[in-house]
Amino acid sequence: MRDIFKLSCVQCGRPNYVTTKNKRTMSEKFEIKKHCPACNAHHIHKEGKISKG
Numbered sequence: 001m002r003d004i005f006k007l008s009c010v011q012c013g014r015p016n017y018v019t020t021k022n023k024r025t026m027s028e029k030f031e032i033k034k035h036c037p038a039c040n041a042h043h044i045h046k047e048g049k050i051s052k053g
């Protein structure tokens with residue numbers, strides 16, 4: 001069972017990426033340094049849940 005998460009830039013809050021993760025194997029908050037097109041720079045992106053329905 002996999003859930004979909006968005007990865008939002010911590011600088012501007014814009015959700016730039018979408019990822020899936022398995023809750024059973026990954027319980028910690030996911031964060032990764034990725035390029036943000038809005039900031040035009042590499043910033044930390046943190047997971048935020050996408051509300052379904």
Ligand SMILES: [Zn+2]
Pocket residue numbers: 009010011012013014036037038039040043
């Ligand atoms: Zn940004």
